[in-house]
Amino acid sequence: MSREKESPITISTQALERMPYYLQYLKQLQKEGVTAVASPAIAADLTLNEVQVRKDLAAVSTSKGKPKAGFVIEDLIYNMEDILGYHNVKDAVLAGAGFLGRALLSYKDFDNSGMHIVAAFDTDNAVVGSEICGKKVLSADKLSSMCRRLNIHIGIITVPKDQAQTVCDQMVAGGILAIWNFAPIHLSAPDNILVRNENMTASLAILSKHLQEKIKHT
Numbered sequence: 001m002s003r004e005k006e007s008p009i010t011i012s013t014q015a016l017e018r019m020p021y022y023l024q025y026l027k028q029l030q031k032e033g034v035t036a037v038a039s040p041a042i043a044a045d046l047t048l049n050e051v052q053v054r055k056d057l058a059a060v061s062t063s064k065g066k067p068k069a070g071f072v073i074e075d076l077i078y079n080m081e082d083i084l085g086y087h088n089v090k091d092a093v094l095a096g097a098g099f100l101g102r103a104l105l106s107y108k109d110f111d112n113s114g115m116h117i118v119a120a121f122d123t124d125n126a127v128v129g130s131e132i133c134g135k136k137v138l139s140a141d142k143l144s145s146m147c148r149r150l151n152i153h154i155g156i157i158t159v160p161k162d163q164a165q166t167v168c169d170q171m172v173a174g175g176i177l178a179i180w181n182f183a184p185i186h187l188s189a190p191d192n193i194l195v196r197n198e199n200m201t202a203s204l205a206i207l208s209k210h211l212q213e214k215i216k217h218t
Helices: 013-031 040-046 052-059 074-085 098-103 139-152 161-173 200-216
Strands: 091-095 115-122 135-140 155-156 178-181 192-197
Touching: 013 040, 013 074, 040 052, 052 155, 074 161, 091 098, 091 161, 098 115, 098 135, 135 139, 139 155, 139 161, 155 161, 161 178
Parallel strands: 091 115, 091 155, 115 135, 155 178, 178 192
Antiparallel strands: none
């Protein structure tokens, strides 16, 4: 189905973070043969605030939903995928082919989400030259040059924290503009570089604190 290119839509970071959950839900409805859905139904099924859902859908949809029929699911899916960049596959590299790095390399939904990991890098000669889920593992000293040569702008860091800043510097030198950091350390990067931290230790601390408080009051 051909669609005209729409003007760029600006939505909040919080709304962007909700989009993948909407997408998963909408695609499941589509598999079940449902063609339209209203915001109250989405809010109820996902246990979200109805007003917030309505605002989110209004922000991303290029056509207004009908009061009774709701939004056309096929169109909503297209609009959300377009905003999230899923229609424009972006190449990425991963540094650190350990357990976490291997898990990310084997995650097949990245391709469906518009990101394609083209190669991994490591300092361990035992893994350099091997392949993980079809991705070649290259020597870490080739990171910057390959990113420049292939014009890659997304870097994923899964190395130990004492190596993370060095890898970050290599990525920046190679032209990387967005870094997804899984190392438990704050990275220093230029202001024009987006660094997204996934600190699992911090997340575990929040879960543990919540659990401690709940158990204390039972």
